[in-house]
Amino acid sequence: MMTLKVGLIGTGWFGDMHAKLLTQHKDVELQAVTASSQEKAEAFAAKLPNAKGYGDVQQMLDAHSLDAVYICTPPFARGNFEQQCIERGIPFLVEKPLYSEAELPEQLLEAIRARGLITSVGYHFRYMDGTDRAQELLANRQLALALGYWMGGAPGGTWWRRQERSGGQFVEQTTHIVDLLRYIAGEVTEVYAAYHEGILSSQDANANVADAGTVTLKLEGGMIATISNTCIIPAGEQAGLHFYTNEGKLEISHGGVKDFTAATVIEYKNKSNPYEKQMEAFLHAVKTGDTSLIRSSYEDACKTHRVTMAANASALSGQVIKL
Numbered sequence: 001m002m003t004l005k006v007g008l009i010g011t012g013w014f015g016d017m018h019a020k021l022l023t024q025h026k027d028v029e030l031q032a033v034t035a036s037s038q039e040k041a042e043a044f045a046a047k048l049p050n051a052k053g054y055g056d057v058q059q060m061l062d063a064h065s066l067d068a069v070y071i072c073t074p075p076f077a078r079g080n081f082e083q084q085c086i087e088r089g090i091p092f093l094v095e096k097p098l099y100s101e102a103e104l105p106e107q108l109l110e111a112i113r114a115r116g117l118i119t120s121v122g123y124h125f126r127y128m129d130g131t132d133r134a135q136e137l138l139a140n141r142q143l144a145l146a147l148g149y150w151m152g153g154a155p156g157g158t159w160w161r162r163q164e165r166s167g168g169q170f171v172e173q174t175t176h177i178v179d180l181l182r183y184i185a186g187e188v189t190e191v192y193a194a195y196h197e198g199i200l201s202s203q204d205a206n207a208n209v210a211d212a213g214t215v216t217l218k219l220e221g222g223m224i225a226t227i228s229n230t231c232i233i234p235a236g237e238q239a240g241l242h243f244y245t246n247e248g249k250l251e252i253s254h255g256g257v258k259d260f261t262a263a264t265v266i267e268y269k270n271k272s273n274p275y276e277k278q279m280e281a282f283l284h285a286v287k288t289g290d291t292s293l294i295r296s297s298y299e300d301a302c303k304t305h306r307v308t309m310a311a312n313a314s315a316l317s318g319q320v321i322k323l
């Protein structure tokens, strides 16, 4: 079996999560990591079976002939890493969201297309068992409305609470729900958003993201959706997407799917690990060139990014944005 040489950039919470999965994989050698400093990279690499740490991505890519790279930096710290991979023809998996602002992903997409590069984006809801189940159950129903939400507290990382670094909650977190809506129900054509501000920023002088938002969306084919979020509640985080159809309500959450029809309520719990499925799909593509198992490519993720960026633009201007 061919062993894939993989590198990882960004050694925080999710870099660590991906590193654990990669090092457990029998066909992967996680050879190198790049962090924001040489010391940090070396400390992270020392915990891995056989990896070297770098404070500079170019050095890492020059030193190893990698088959694939994982990019797990925060949204603002993007661009150069993808660009380097594109120039060298190295397939990459990048965490969502693609960036904190609108333009960069469009430029990178052009270069990815020109190179025909294999990419994958960390929209892991697409790989949940419940998502497959929801698609089967909804296939022959008439969808009228979806109600999505991400209700929780603001993560403490200093970048998350800064608009210019994370893009704000709708872009950074609720993007999963927007992406799931697109995956199941199709493309968004219109966006109108209203945001509430001032509570989080009054508690934390570093914070300048909105406290809450509610976004109305129209989809191709006429379906409508509303997706709301808040990051000011102290406890009780919940996220999900509910579909209202001619046969009842279907709820998707982190745990699985609940299907409420006229006669019954049936629950399907998620069993497999979506991050593992996401990794397998990407590694299979790198090995074989067959990208059919990748459920979110950079090109597809750009469409989700356009919707969340339109929500930010609408909240600023007060206008409906057509896509």
Ligand SMILES: NC(=O)c1ccc[n+]([C@@H]2O[C@H](COP(=O)([O-])OP(=O)(O)OC[C@H]3O[C@@H](n4cnc5c(N)ncnc54)[C@H](O)[C@@H]3O)[C@@H](O)[C@H]2O)c1
Pocket: 009, 010, 011, 012, 013, 014, 015, 034, 035, 036, 037, 072, 073, 074, 075, 077, 095, 096, 097, 122, 123, 124, 157, 172
């Ligand atoms: N798919 C999911 O379920 C999921 C869950 C959590 C996080 N994420 C995503 O993963 C990304 C990282 O989030 P996190 O929670 O791990 O953040 P984090 O703050 O824990 O880690 C980010 C790491 O990137 C490093 N970094 C920053 N700038 C860098 C640079 N220029 N070069 C190298 N390293 C740099 C930081 O030092 C830090 O170690 C975000 O885009 C986030 O949205 C996805």
